[in-house]
Each structure stands twice: as C-alpha cells, then as structure tokens.
Amino acid sequence: MEHPENDELYKGLKVNKGVANVSSVSPYLKRGLRRREYTPSEYVEGILRGDITILSQAVTLVESMKREHQQLAQEIIEKSLPYAGKSVRIGITGVPGAGKSTSIDAFGMHLMHEGRKLAVLAIDPSSERSKGSILGDKTRMEDLSREKNAFIRPSPAAGSLGGVARKTRETIVLCEAAGFDTIFVETVGVGQSETAVHSMVDFFLLIQLAGTGDELQGIKRGIMEMADGIVINKADGDNMEKARLAASQFRNALHLFPPADSGWTPQVLTYSGYYRTGIREIWKMIGDYVSFTKQNGYFAYKRNEQSKYWMYESIHDTLKEAFYHNPSVAGMLEETEKQVLKNEISSFVAAKRMIDLFLSTSGVKPIH
Numbered sequence: 425m426e427h428p429e430n431d432e433l434y435k436g437l438k439v440n441k442g443v444a445n446v447s448s449v450s451p452y453l454k455r456g457l458r459r460r461e462y463t464p465s466e467y468v469e470g471i472l473r474g475d476i477t478i479l480s481q482a483v484t485l486v487e488s489m490k491r492e493h494q495q496l497a498q499e500i501i502e503k504s505l506p507y508a509g510k511s512v513r514i515g516i517t518g519v520p521g522a523g524k525s526t527s528i529d530a531f532g533m534h535l536m537h538e539g540r541k542l543a544v545l546a547i548d549p550s551s552e553r554s555k556g557s558i559l560g561d562k563t564r565m566e567d568l569s570r571e572k573n574a575f576i577r578p579s580p581a582a583g584s585l586g587g588v589a590r591k592t593r594e595t596i597v598l599c600e601a602a603g604f605d606t607i608f609v610e611t612v613g614v615g616q617s618e619t620a621v622h623s624m625v626d627f628f629l630l631i632q633l634a635g636t637g638d639e640l641q642g643i644k645r646g647i648m649e650m651a652d653g654i655v656i657n658k659a660d661g662d663n664m665e666k667a668r669l670a671a672s673q674f675r676n677a678l679h680l681f682p683p684a685d686s687g688w689t690p691q692v693l694t695y696s697g698y699y700r701t702g703i704r705e706i707w708k709m710i711g712d713y714v715s716f717t718k719q720n721g722y723f724a725y726k727r728n729e730q731s732k733y734w735m736y737e738s739i740h741d742t743l744k745e746a747f748y749h750n751p752s753v754a755g756m757l758e759e760t761e762k763q764v765l766k767n768e769i770s771s772f773v774a775a776k777r778m779i780d781l782f783l784s785t786s787g788v789k790p791i792h
C-alpha cells in the first residue's frame with residue numbers, strides 16, 4: 425500500500441491562499457477601539473458563558489509573566505474553581521513522529537461526533553512550537569481546528585518545565601469552567617515533561633510505534649509505568665502485523681511491572697490515526713478506566729493527591745522566586761559563589777548565609 429505521506433492530501437506543509445488586499449491598519453485602530461479590559465468577574469462570566477474569545481484572553485493572562493496580569497489571572501482562576509473539575513483529563517505522550525497530532529485530530533473528531541467539548545493543551549518547554557504559533561497548531565490538527573466545540577492552545581512559551589506545567593494546569597481550570605468536558609494535555613515523550621503531565625491528568629495515554637524488532641528499547645521504564653493505556657499507532661497496510669506483534673510484546677512487558685495503585689491493568693491496543701481505525705476501542709478503554717476508578721475511589725483520590733502536589737509545587741516556586749529576586753540576596757550571591765569556588769567557605773555554610781540573609785531581609789528571624 426502507498427504510504428499516506430505520499431498522498432497529496434497528506435502533505436505536511438500546506439499553503440493557504442492569500443488575501444488580495446491586506447489592510448495595513450489594524451481593524452481595532454481603524455475603528456478607534458482599544459481591546460477592552462475586563463474585571464475579574466466579567467472574565468469569569470464570559471468564561472462560564474463559554475465565550476472563547478474571553479477564555480483565550482484569560483489564558484493569555486495566565487501565561488503572562490507580568491505581575492499585574494498574574495494577579496488578575498489568579499483572581500479569575502479562584503473564581504472559576506467552583507465550576508471546574510468536571511472533565512476527564514487525558515495526557516497524551518509519544519516521541520516526535522509517533523503521530524500525536526494526527527491521532528489527536530482523529531480522537532478529537534470522534535469526540536466531536538459524540539457531542540463532546542474538547543480542549544487540547546500542550547506542555548512543551550523546549551520546542552520552537554512553544555513560541556506560541558497558534559497557526560502551527562491549527563495546521564497540525566486540521567479537522568479539529570475547524571470545530572467550534574474544540575479549543576486548541578499551544579504550549580505556554582518556553583520557560584522552566586515547572587512554570588510551563590503550572591500554567592497548563594491553571595488553563596485546565598479555565599477550560600473546565602468554560603464547559604469543556606474533555607481535556608487533552610499533549611507532551612513530547614522525550615524529557616521530564618511526562619511526569620508533569622502525569623501530575624495533572626486522570627488517564628495517561630502512551631502512543632507507540634511498531635519498530636524494528638526491539639520495540640522496548642529506548643522507552644524509559646518510568647514512562648511505561650505511568651501509562652494507563654499504550655496504543656500502537658500506524659497499524660495500517662503492511663504495518664498491521666508488526667503493530668500486532670509490538671502490542672503483544674508490550675503486553676508481556678507490562679506483566680513484569682508491579683500492579684498499579686489504581687487497581688487498573690493497563691491495556692495495549694493498536695490503531696491507525698491516519699485511517700481513523702481502532703479509535704472507538706481506545707475511547708471505550710478510557711471510559712472503562714474512568715468508571716472503574718470512580719467506582720473504587722481512585723479517581724477522586726488521585727485528583728486530591730494532584731491538588732496537594734500542586735500546592736507544594738506552588739510554594740516551592742514562590743519561595744524560589746522570592747529568594748532570587750531579593751535584592752540583598754541577588755547582590756551577595758556572586759560573591760558568595762566565588763568564596764565557595766576558592767574553598768574559603770563550604771557550600772553548606774554559603775547556603776546558610778544566603779538563606780539567613782534572605783530571611784532577615786524579609787523580616788523573618790534567621791534559623792539557628
């Protein structure tokens with residue numbers, strides 16, 4: 425069978441038709457309008473109405489580094505929280521080329537046909553894509569991006585993994601308040617970001633490919649252990665048998681792992697994101713997992729654990745930021761580092777001095 429990549433319809437790069445007379449003046453300026461600024465309550469009302477423009481603007485505030493935006497964002501999140509939490513959150517990971525975009529488009533369209541509302545978010549602290557190209561993401565998921573019940577948002581701009589992940593976690597709250605009942609959090613399966621995604625989703629889906637015989641090579645054990653479901657993509661054409669073989673190898677490998685805390689046995693399925701076959705079965709698996717863990721209490725337990733985790737993450741982040749932004753600390757840090765390098769003081773004494781300086785300049789008595 426011809427590989428789909430050779431298909432005219434499946435070219436990675438798509439050139440859109442241009443517009444004949446592009447206006448050089450922003451339509452806002454033309455009409456003498458500035459973008460309206462809303463109060464936190466107005467934002468929340470808009471979000472609860474499912475107003476996508478307001479939701480997007482609120483997400484932009486969440487992602488902003490500016491202090492005043494952050495304050496506003498926190499107020500919006502706080503007010504949205506009572507309306508959040510009712511979705512199923514699914515983490516999707518796989519190495520580049522595994523077919524995440526193609527699959528999310530396929531999974532998403534399946535959900536659209538079921539009348540669901542889907543938000544697709546991403547955690548990708550490293551890549552070019554995280555520079556905020558919404559267009560890039562739209563062309564990645566062509567069908568889904570045309571759906572009014574789908575909200576696609578690229579990863580927050582590059583930064584520390586913890587920071588990027590926290591923003592995505594906060595965006596989940598806003599999307600849920602806006603009525604999205606299914607949330608995808610996509611990440612590229614090559615770094616630490618899986619752990620971050622795992623800490624904010626209910627179900628963790630690992631996309632794999634049938635390889636050249638040694639399928640299990642290169643897959644970090646930790647990632648497999650996190651997975652609630654492993655799905656082998658590109659089970660189409662000549663690749664069908666290989667995909668089935670890979671699936672049975674994965675099933676065997678999973679037997680070697682200790683049972684998961686959820687009591688759920690991870691399943692392995694094959695499918696084709698491109699031909700959209702086997703998608704219903706994947707959805708059935710996720711539905712079964714949700715019913716199973718809701719029944720045995722694990723679903724609620726995991727969400728509580730995640731809330732706790734994020735509380736501590738937030739404390740650590742805030743303390744770290746306050747420490748490094750403290751002017752006295754910032755002024756002394758380099759000098760202290762030099763002393764350590766010259767073996768004049770030990771690392772521990774140096775650290776204690778800096779912490780004491782931080783505490784005393786923050787009005788807290790140093791620890792002895």
Ligand code: GDP
Nearest residue numbers: 429520521522523524525526658696697698699
């Ligand atoms: P991502 O990097 O994980 O987002 O992967 P993409 O969705 O961009 O897919 C990478 C490539 O895999 C694409 O160029 C497709 O040609 C191919 N691909 C994706 N899904 C399938 C599938 O179900 N079958 C086949 N044969 N190829 C696929």
